[in-house]
Amino acid sequence: MPDEIDQAQHHDEFFREQALCSHYDRLRKKTGLHRSLAGGTGPSECIDCGDPIEPARLAVMPNAIRCLDCQARHERLYGRRA
16 A cells, blocks of 8 residues: 555646646647647747757657757746746
């Protein structure tokens, strides 16, 4: 029988995954992305500049929606929220 900490971690993972799926669904509708975001794959182009997202970045972070430069700029302006 799992203890309370294991249950809390399971719930945290479940709700985090639900939030990510919801976020990507809203993003896809908002930006008109046609590439499916299901299954851990993000768009192949940066949503900010439109340049291709580097394959190495997608290999490490498959759900990346921004290229490295735009992500760094976004984090400087808004923090790590999205």
